[in-house]
Amino acid sequence: MLLRGIYRALPAAAVAALLATTATTSPAAAHQGRDPGRWAGGWGSSLIAAFPDYFGEPNWSGGFDNHSVRQVVRLSRGGSTVRIRVSNVYGDGPLRLTGATIGRAAEGAAVRAGSLRSVTFRGRQSTVVPAGREASSDTVALRVSPLERLTVTLYFDGPTGPATFHPFATATVYRADGDHRFDRDAAAFDETSTSSYYLSGVDVSGPTKGSRGTVVAFGDSITDGALSTLDADNRYPDELAERLVAAGRPTGVVNAGIGGNKVLTDLPGFGTAGVERFRRDALSQPGVRTVIVLEGINDIGGGEAAGTPVTAAQLIAGHQALIRAAHWRGVRIIGATVTPSKGCPYPGYDTARGEAVRDALNHWIRTSGEYDAVFDYDRALADPDDPDRMRAEFDAGDALHPNDAGMRAMAEAVDLDLL
Structure with a gap:
């Protein structure tokens, strides 16, 4: 060749x-x-294999169990609908995501009133992402503007195993025990990290x-x-x-x-x-x-x-x-x-x-x-x-x-x- x-x-x-x-x-x-006419990357992150003690800086990439993980991202462009991408590229087994939400970010881990939306995968709230793969959610109707900040919350009701993650998020990521996908306030999210987990992209579509x-x-x-x-x-x-x-x-x-x-x-x-x-x-x-x-x-x-x-x-x-x-x-x-x-x-x-x-x-x-x-x-x-x-x-x-x-x-x- x-x-x-x-x-x-x-x-x-x-x-x-x-x-x-x-x-x-x-x-x-x-x-x-x-599919260049339909979707564009609004935000994205490249991920690596779990490394729980990142050169002396501990993180949560060892995995989650009955945890909600809330991440704030800023979109580069606007549109009328969004979707998220969840990666298990470096997982050692299937990733069971119990559910997810997306909404407009407020202060810290809080979400603006009236903006929370449930995220589904092939019509279901939960999904299983095989090891070595990535899953895109269904379309979520949420009109967004360029440079707007969104909050994505992932909930795992059981052990995930090692997490596919991004060590240098340069952003605060929040964790809470239990299912807090639909919490508007930040009270339950009392743990923070500066690494991000599983979320590889937020895509935007709609006429722009x-x-x-x-x-x-x-x-x-x-x-x-x-x-x-x-x-x-x-x-x-x-x-x-x-x-x-x-x-x-x-x-x-x-x-x-x-x-x-x-x-x-x-x-x-x-x-x-x-x-x-x-x-x-x-x-x-x-x-x-x-x-x-x-x-x-x-x-x-x-x-x-x-x-x-x-x-x-x-x-x-x-x-x-x-x-x-x-x-x-x-x-x-x-x-x-x-x-x-x-x-x-x-x-x-x-x-x-x-x-x-x-x-x-x-x-x-x-x-x-x-x-x-x-x-x-x-x-x-x-x-x-x-x-x-x-x-x-x-x-x-x-x-x-x-x-x-x-x-x-x-x-x-x-x-x-x-x-």
Whole structure:
């Protein structure tokens, strides 16, 4: 097969996943499966396998038993109906969801009066999601506006087993003992977490003038919004959604970032390699038209720290694999340059050899013409007097992750016309 030539530097599992993407689905069939005229991604999250003690930060991914879990999400676009997606991709057995509700968020875990709606699956309140699968709910009639916040509550009346989850939600998630799906007030939700659980998407449909489908921001902790302000929706994809709304261009924006994620390899706690999860987390989003890829710094830094340095050629091969997969599915793919890390205290993230790899990768992204377009996040964040280092006013404190102002600068580096 002609496509195999670009995969020689990739792990065997990654080759299999991406060849499955290209070999089993024609472009026309892929478009039909996404149903771009009906649904767009209003909000999304990429999930990983349970990791209950996340590097010293406990969470609830060990599972639930007679618990209600309430999560607040902000939609990137509006519409007349919504649906939720529940993921058991990393479960070790069937996930039994007793029921769910959705409504307009009030303060904290509270819900606005008159807005709570029951969520059904094939006409039933409960559903079973097989291990390795995701379930979409039935349509819920709820008119929503761009940037509106919704509350989704999932209730599990029995043990779930290990939870498929997202460790860096950058948002407060609430838990209560017992069934509190229909509670308007927040009194029962007396436990909190900053990770989210099972919820992989909230999709929106309905007539929206000038609707442009879905943009997926695919990447690592920088896309994920690590170290941006909790509960403030200041991640760069959030800021991009705000720009699109202000410009009168209603577009779904889905955040497919995972903290610590790599292009080429898996690592427990940091998710499946980008080349393996790309089909599910990016190309399978409803209404997807464009994917922005920002990833590679963890391959570089992690490889340096482990004494197994990655080469620019290997990273370029990984990016080429993503490009081929997107183009086969008829999706536009935009490369984002990898941002600075000089001065970063984490082992491996500030080395001369690693910087040379980052420079070579960024040169290829900018000049090869293989991506459909390029957003230069590196130059947007770099200190003009020391281009390998992030500008002080954009640094969240570790010389690697942007703060809220840096996230805004990234979003402002996006040419909306190229989306």
